[in-house]
Amino acid sequence: MATTKTNHQQETLEAVIIRFVGDSGDGMQLTGTQFSDTSAMFGNDIATFPNYPAEIRAPQGSLYGVSGFQVHIGSVEISTPGDEVDLLVAMNPAGLKTNLHAVKPGHTIIVDTDAFTKKNLEKAQYESNPLEDGSLENYQVIEVTMTSLTKETLKDVEGLDNKSITRSKNMFALGMVYWMYDRSTDHTIDFFKKKFSSKPHLIEANTKVLNTGYYFAETLELIPNSYTVAPAKMASGTYRIIMGNTATAWGFLAASEKCGLDLFLGSYPITPASDILHELAKHQHFGVKTFQAEDEIAGITSAIGASFAGSLALTTTSGPGLALKGEALGLAMMIEMPLVVVNVQRGGPSTGLPTKTEQSDLLQTLYGRNGESPIIVIAASTPSNCFDFAYEASKLTLEYMTPVVLLTDGYIANGSAPWKIKSVKDMPEINNNIIQVAKENWHPYDRDEKTLARSWALPGTPGLEHRVGGLEKDRVSGNVSYVPDNHEYMVNIRAEKIKRAQNSIPELVPEFADEGDLLVIGWGGTYGSLYSSIKHLREEGIKTIGFAHFNYINPLPKNTVEVLKRFKKIVVCELNSGQFAKVLKLNFNDFDILQFNKIQGLPFGNEELVQKFKQLLK
Amino acid sequence: MDTTVEKKYTFKDFSSDQEVRWCPGCDDYVILRAMQKALPEMGVKKEDVVFISGIGCSSRFPYYMDTYGMHSIHGRAPAIATGTKLANPDLSVWVITGDGDSMAIGGNHFIHALRRNVDLNIILFNNEIYGLTKGQFSPTSVVGQKTKSSPYGNTQPPFSAGELAIGAQARFFARIGGNTPKEMTQLFIEAEKFKGTSLIEVMQNCPIFNDGCYDEFTDKAVRADKQLFVEHGKPMVFGKERDKGLVLKGLKLEVVTIGENGVTEDDILVHDAKEPDPTLHQMLVRMYYPKVTGIIRSFDDVTLEERKNDQIGAVKANSKFSVTDDLFFSGDTYEVE
Numbered sequence: 001m002a003t004t005k006t007n008h009q010q011e012t013l014e015a016v017i018i019r020f021v022g023d024s025g026d027g028m029q030l031t032g033t034q035f036s037d038t039s040a041m042f043g044n045d046i047a048t049f050p051n052y053p054a055e056i057r058a059p060q061g062s063l064y065g066v067s068g069f070q071v072h073i074g075s076v077e078i079s080t081p082g083d084e085v086d087l088l089v090a091m092n093p094a095g096l097k098t099n100l101h102a103v104k105p106g107h108t109i110i111v112d113t114d115a116f117t118k119k120n121l122e123k124a125q126y127e128s129n130p131l132e133d134g135s136l137e138n139y140q141v142i143e144v145t146m147t148s149l150t151k152e153t154l155k156d157v158e159g160l161d162n163k164s165i166t167r168s169k170n171m172f173a174l175g176m177v178y179w180m181y182d183r184s185t186d187h188t189i190d191f192f193k194k195k196f197s198s199k200p201h202l203i204e205a206n207t208k209v210l211n212t213g214y215y216f217a218e219t220l221e222l223i224p225n226s227y228t229v230a231p232a233k234m235a236s237g238t239y240r241i242i243m244g245n246t247a248t249a250w251g252f253l254a255a256s257e258k259c260g261l262d263l264f265l266g267s268y269p270i271t272p273a274s275d276i277l278h279e280l281a282k283h284q285h286f287g288v289k290t291f292q293a294e295d296e297i298a299g300i301t302s303a304i305g306a307s308f309a310g311s312l313a314l315t316t317t318s319g320p321g322l323a324l325k326g327e328a329l330g331l332a333m334m335i336e337m338p339l340v341v342v343n344v345q346r347g348g349p350s351t352g353l354p355t356k357t358e359q360s361d362l363l364q365t366l367y368g369r370n371g372e373s374p375i376i377v378i379a380a381s382t383p384s385n386c387f388d389f390a391y392e393a394s395k396l397t398l399e400y401m402t403p404v405v406l407l408t409d410g411y412i413a414n415g416s417a418p419w420k421i422k423s424v425k426d427m428p429e430i431n432n433n434i435i436q437v438a439k440e441n442w443h444p445y446d447r448d449e450k451t452l453a454r455s456w457a458l459p460g461t462p463g464l465e466h467r468v469g470g471l472e473k474d475r476v477s478g479n480v481s482y483v484p485d486n487h488e489y490m491v492n493i494r495a496e497k498i499k500r501a502q503n504s505i506p507e508l509v510p511e512f513a514d515e516g517d518l519l520v521i522g523w524g525g526t527y528g529s530l531y532s533s534i535k536h537l538r539e540e541g542i543k544t545i546g547f548a549h550f551n552y553i554n555p556l557p558k559n560t561v562e563v564l565k566r567f568k569k570i571v572v573c574e575l576n577s578g579q580f581a582k583v584l585k586l587n588f589n590d591f592d593i594l595q596f597n598k599i600q601g602l603p604f605g606n607e608e609l610v611q612k613f614k615q616l617l618k
Numbered sequence: 619m620d621t622t623v624e625k626k627y628t629f630k631d632f633s634s635d636q637e638v639r640w641c642p643g644c645d646d647y648v649i650l651r652a653m654q655k656a657l658p659e660m661g662v663k664k665e666d667v668v669f670i671s672g673i674g675c676s677s678r679f680p681y682y683m684d685t686y687g688m689h690s691i692h693g694r695a696p697a698i699a700t701g702t703k704l705a706n707p708d709l710s711v712w713v714i715t716g717d718g719d720s721m722a723i724g725g726n727h728f729i730h731a732l733r734r735n736v737d738l739n740i741i742l743f744n745n746e747i748y749g750l751t752k753g754q755f756s757p758t759s760v761v762g763q764k765t766k767s768s769p770y771g772n773t774q775p776p777f778s779a780g781e782l783a784i785g786a787q788a789r790f791f792a793r794i795g796g797n798t799p800k801e802m803t804q805l806f807i808e809a810e811k812f813k814g815t816s817l818i819e820v821m822q823n824c825p826i827f828n829d830g831c832y833d834e835f836t837d838k839a840v841r842a843d844k845q846l847f848v849e850h851g852k853p854m855v856f857g858k859e860r861d862k863g864l865v866l867k868g869l870k871l872e873v874v875t876i877g878e879n880g881v882t883e884d885d886i887l888v889h890d891a892k893e894p895d896p897t898l899h900q901m902l903v904r905m906y907y908p909k910v911t912g913i914i915r916s917f918d919d920v921t922l923e924e925r926k927n928d929q930i931g932a933v934k935a936n937s938k939f940s941v942t943d944d945l946f947f948s949g950d951t952y953e954v955e
Contacts, residue, residue, distance in 0.1 A: 041952040187950075231954075240951045253942045264705055266697075283945070284930045285937030289704055294730040298697035301690070301727075305670070305701025308688060309709065313701070331691050420954075421946045459686040459702070459709050462665040467634070467680050469689025479636060480681065 009225045010182065015074030016229055017082035018177065020170075021099045022091030024058050024067040027170040031089075032069025033416075034174055038187045040241045040418050043231025044073040047383075047528065049081035049415045049603075052355065061123035066098045073181075075230040079382075079528035079535075081415060083605040087180070089173050091115060091146075093124035100136075108140045110176060112169065114147035142223060144216070146172050153212045159201040168209045175213020182228045185210055237420045244383035244413040245272075248342060248406070249279035251390025253286055254422070256312050258391075259398060259430040263288045264311035266302035268295055268321065271354045272410040273344040276316045296324035300341065304328060307337045308468075310434070310458040312394055314340040319348045319361045322405075323368065329403055330369040333494070335468040336445075336454045338397040338432075342390070345409040345524075347601040356601030357411035359524055360576040365405045366554055366583065372491045374498045376400065377554040379407040381527035384419035386412060389551060391427060398432040400501050401453040402494075407553070409525040409575075411603050432456065438463025444478040451504075452497035499555050508548055508557040510566075516544035518616050519567035523550040523580050526604055530573055533609035545613060550580070556587065564591050569616055571596050573604065627658035632667075634684040640675060645796030645822040646743065650682055652799045653741075656806035657685075662710045670699045671714035672724060675750045676743035676822075679714040693724020696731035699738050700922075707923040710810060713740040718748050721757040721777050729786035732815050734922040739809040742819045744779055747828035765827070779819045780903030784896045784915060790816035791903070792913040795836040796823050801847065801912070808913060814921050821909075835909040846908040850891040850916065853883060856908055863887070871901050873908065891916040 018035065020028045029050050036048045051068040058065025072082035084104045090096040092115040103109060116131055130136055131143060150169040154160055171188075178185050189207050196202040217223055242250075256263035267277045267290070281290045289306070293299040300315040307313035317325060322343045332339040345361045347353025365377050376396050380389035386408055393406040433448060433456040444466045446455045457464035466478060474481035475489050510519065512534055522530040527549050534547050548563055550556070564570055564584075571594040572581040578595045585593050596612050598604055632654040640646045657667065667685040671677035673692035680687030686709075690698050695713045703711045713731075720728040720742055731738060747765065748754040754767035758779065762771040780791050790812045794802045802820065809816035821832045835844045846856040846864070854864040861876045863886035874881045891913050893899070899915040939945045 037950060041950070043952075043954065234954045236954050238947060238951050239954055240946075240949070250942070250946065253945070257942050262705065264701065266701055283939070284933040285939050286942065286945075287930065287934075289926065289930070291701065291704060293697065294726050297694060298700075298727055298730070301694040301697040302701030302704070304690075305688075305698035305703075306705035307701075308668075308686075308698070309702045309705035311705040313705075327691055328694065335688070421951065423943050423946070424941070425943075458706075459668045460666055460706065462663070465665060465685050467683075467687040467689065469680070469687075470691055471689060 011225045011227050013227050013229050014076050015072065015078065016087070016181065016227065017070065017072045017085045018087045018089070019068055019070045019085045019099060019102065020089045020173070021066055021068040021095035022170070023060050023094070024052060024065050025060070025167075026067065026091045027167065028067045028069050028091070031170045031174050032071055034188045034191065035177060035183070036071040036073070036416065037241055038178070038183050039071070039073040039181075039229070040239070041187055042183060044075065044229055045078040045232035045234060045418060046074075046241070047072045047078045047081045047415060047417050049411065061092055061094055061120045063094045063098055063124060066095050068095070068099060073229055075232050077232065079532045080603070080606070083607065087177070089177065091170070091173065093120045093126055093130070096130060097124045097126065103139060105138050106140065108142060109136065110142045110144060110173065112146035112173070113143045114145050142220070144176070149212065149216065150209050153208050154205050157201060157205045157208065160205055164202070164205070168206050171206050171209040172213035172216070175210040176217040179214045179217035180223060180226050182226055185214060234418065235420060239418045239420055241416050242384055242387070242419040243275070243416040244380070244386045244408055245275035245344065246279050247384055247386035247419060248380070248390045248408060248413070249276045251387040252280070252312070252314060252340070252394060253283060253288070254387070254424045254427055255391045255394030255430060256286065256288070257424050258427055259312060259394065259432060261310060261312040261432070264303060264306035264313045265290045265316065266293050266299045266306065266313070267291070267316045268293050268299045270296070270318045270321045272346055272413050273316045273318045273321070273342065275413070276342060276344070296321040297328060300325040300328040300339075303339055304332050304337060307332075307339050308459070312398065313338065314342065316342040316344070318344050318346045318354075319364070320351065322361060322364060326369050329375070330371065330373045331470050332403040333369070333373045333375050334470050336401045336494070337403070337468070338401060338456075339403040340390075340393045340397050341403060341405045343405055343407050344413045345407060353601040355410065357409045357525065357603060358576060358599065358601060359409060359526070359574050360579065360599070361407065362553065362576065362579040363582070365407060372495065374495050374554065375402055376404040376498055376501055377407065378404065378552050379524035379550070380412060381524055381549060381551055383412050383415045383417045387419065387422065395428065395430045396501060396504065398430055399453060399504065400451055400497060401433055401456060402498060407524055412525040434458060435464065436461070443476060444468060445473055445475065447493075450500070452493060452500055502555045502558045505552045505555070505557060507559045508550070508563050510546040510548045510563055512538060513544060513546035515566035516546050517568045518545045518613060519564065519570045520545065520547045520613065521550070521570060521572045521580070521584070522547075523553060523574065526573060526575060529604040529606070529609065533604075533606045533613065536606060536610055537613055542617065545617065553580070553583070561588055564588060570594060571612070571616055573597075573609070575599065575603070627664060629654035629658065631664060632657045632684055634682050636681050638682050639678065641826050643825040644675070645745075645820070646676060646679070648796055648799050649741065649743065649802065649820055649822065650679065652802040653683070653806055656803045659807050660710070660810045662810065666708060667710045667712070668702060669712045669714055670695045670702065672716075672719040673750070674716040674719045674748075676714055676716040677719060693719050693722070694727060695719070696724065696727040696738070696740065700731055700734070700736050703736050703738055704923055704926065707737070707927065711738050713738055715740060715742055717742065717744045717746060717758040717779070718756045721779065721782065725757075729782070732783055732786040732788040732817065735787070735789055735814045735919055736922045737813050738815050739806075740815065740817045741806075742779055742817060743822045744819050745822045745824040745828055746776075746831050747824050749824050749827055753827035778903060780914065781900060783817050784900050784903060788817050788915065789814040789917045789919050790913070791819070791899070791915045792817070793819045793821065793911045795821050795832065795841070795845065795911060797836050797838075805913065808916075812916060814919055844908055846910050848889040848891070848902065848910055848912040848914060850889055850913065853886040853888050855883070855886055862908075871905060892918065
């Protein structure tokens with residue numbers, strides 16, 4: 001590939017946001033992933049977010065069938081996929097119509113004019129062609145007959161049907177964008193070689209289209225500049241781009257290797273959690289057993305059964321599935337069995353917004369069981385730290401003999417970011433409470449003095465035969481007990497055990513300021529949005545704003561109250577109607593806790609946060 | 619794992635120190651004792667035995683066995699047991715369930731366990747009533763049965779456990795009366811020997827809420843004439859005089875008398891429990907008279923854990939990954955200086 005540049009000007013940018021949109025069959029996810037991977041390998045910091053319809057193949061050209069992929073690359077720290085875009089690549093009218101609002105005025109739109117047919121314009125509910133009626137005059141529109149050019153490029157390649165020809169037009173678009181942002185096509189060509197190793201004609205076709213797009217952009221006078229985004233300053237090391245759900249799955253693989261217990265996943269498919277099942281199902285070489293169950297309940301109960309037999313057991317789900325698992329989660333709490341439940345939250349209630357993000361399962365997770373049934377609840381906050389919190393969930397469940405729910409959400413689960421790869425040897429030790437050899441007077445509810453975790457005897461161990469179950473247990477023998485005082489004692493000690501987990505979790509460290517006028521509180525997947533908007537304010541010179549983000553929800557970090565005390569105002573920002581705010585108010589009623597909530601199935605935008613914080617600082 | 623058993627057990631080794639709290643006269647006592655007598659004959663180590671139950675009278679069973687056990691939640695025992703067996707295939711895993719537990723609230727787990735053929739032994743205590751909740755009709759109660767929740771008679775047609783199970787691809791199905799401990803003990807031993815999901819339906823009398831519901835088949839006075847106890851490879855003969863038997867007429871089973879109308883013992887059908895085609899087994903299960911007991915179906919097939927372990931073995935043998943570092947550092951990684 002030629003590397004010489006023509007005499008186009010090259011401009012250096014700190015960060016760029018690009019969105020690729022088209023029909024759900026147009027390959028936009030692949031196009032976006034290729035661009036982000038290439039940029040990451042070039043050294044940019046990145047964040048990506050896919051946005052696709054719930055329908056697998058929605059009718060072609062329809063507004064609700066639009067699939068998109070947004071990527072934010074920078075030479076500076078990138079913590080969100082970004083809000084408004086610098087470049088929109090729209091493969092059809094429906095994509096343009098549904099995404100135009102996100103383009104910064106004056107910025108660039110690339111369209112495939114071949115897709116702007118009468119029929120497609122009608123499907124997108126355009127009364128007139130936006131390319132002709134002047135409605136795009138505030139943007140810099142680059143019109144390309146992409147489908148025709150792709151067909152022309154491929155006319156001599158043998159063995160291609162019409163469908164594969166039109167389907168490769170996304171690579172034309174990618175080629176253009178590679179040139180515009182001064183990226184090499186090498187990574188993508190390598191990708192073709194691997195993906196189509198048995199179909200050389202497809203390697204040839206895709207490479208040709210990609211290169212044609214690249215050269216087309218270079219020679220096209222419509223494109224005034226090409227841009228460059230320099231590598232970001234990141235900690236040195238080996239990196240890869242990782243999606244949140246993959247990071248979650250890998251965190252469990254790492255924990256299983258570290259603790260020496262086989263990993264068992266019982267799960268029932270549900271959006272947006274299924275990718276964790278898919279990922280773990282690939283890794284049987286590590287002895288992982290995945291069991292696709294007949295329903296959500298069998299997903300969790302098979303995991304409880306596997307845990308009983310001594311596996312590191314987990315179940316994965318999303319909101320509605322967690323509701324179904326409630327009774328079994330109570331059983332795991334009652335028999336004090338290790339079990340990790342991952343809830344990749346989505347928009348609720350009921351079926352809600354399956355492909356959109358929300359943080360509205362917090363109260364369900366904390367309280368959605370019969371009786372007094374406290375469990376440990378933690379939340380990951382970025383795509384890459386899903387790895388750390390999956391690992392942490394495994395560590396806590398084994399060390400405290402209690403179920404742990406790990407909350408993520410659709411936004412971080414499907415988003416991807418650079419991950420500085422961690423090796424299992426650098427991860428913290430994981431202890432367990434397994435008793436290997438029988439001893440006199442052993443009882444299944446004998447507890448560790450420090451953690452209050454009960455002793456764990458596995459079937460197959462001679463002399464430790466015992467029964468567990470959902471009925472209340474005698475505090476000493478573990479036999480069924482209806483004694484009133486004993487019940488109260490057991491309820492209290494199970495709660496106390498969860499509280500003791502405070503000793504194993506880190507203290508809360510506010511970012512940006514230790515004290516000041518405003519403390520912004522967040523939890524879980526909103527970290528990136530909150531962080532970047534506060535950083536934005538700091539850059540404007542506002543220094544009295546601090547940021548406390550919670551990864552540990554139950555128990556809360558020990559020093560939470562000390563952190564709250566040091567700020568004049570506190571605002572809790574979350575993608576629900578105020579669930580974590582409720583939890584904080586319940587725990588710390590001395591504070592006036594303000595709320596900022598959004599319940600639109602969308603992440604927070606930078607602008608709305610900045611406005612809100614400025615208003616609170618007045 | 620070393621499966622040879624040096625220690626000789628007696629039924630006492632399997633009795634826990636917990637006081638048994640079923641109603642006096644309940645067949646559950648018979649089942650408990652039959653199990654405690656069967657286990658020493660099975661050649662399994664006590665520490666490898668696991669009983670997992672759901673909710674209901676029968677589900678108290680694990681508390682009375684001095685083995686590993688879990689009294690879980692309503693209907694879910696087959697799913698829990700599936701996880702236990704998959705995680706450690708060396709264990710002998712038993713599911714204790716009732717008609718409501720397995721065929722109402724837990725119907726889904728029950729049929730899927732049978733379909734998958736995990737090597738579990740499921741003992742179904744079928745008393746055609748809800749006992750622990752004090753007398754409502756169950757999914758096996760007959761139409762017209764008056765219960766607390768059907769004071770004018772049950773309007774819901776019942777499941778036949780065997781029909782449902784074989785329809786769900788059960789490889790092993792046996793049925794036995796709750797008052798025949800000797801045969802029951804033997805069936806438990808056979809169920810353990812069988813590799814795959816074994817289902818044993820016990821026609822269990824509830825003396826409080828559904829007393830006598832099986833008397834017409836199980837009463838000592840009529841048992842020989844009303845029950846056909848089948849054995850693989852033997853002609854299906856029954857009756858006090860051993861003079862009755864089954865023949866196939868068209869698509870129906872028919873009871874004939876040996877010595878009448880020229881019928882000889884050679885005309886009687888020979889039971890083939892190992893036949894993969896379930897047609898005849900279904901017909902036997904459906905018969906009202908005689909009530910067919912014994913091992914009706916016992917068809918050897920690959921178990922789920924065998925399939926899974928074979929797959930894991932093959933994947934491991936061909937994998938370039940042995941530790942997670944191999945995976946994490948594979949593929950598209952890049953260096954930041």
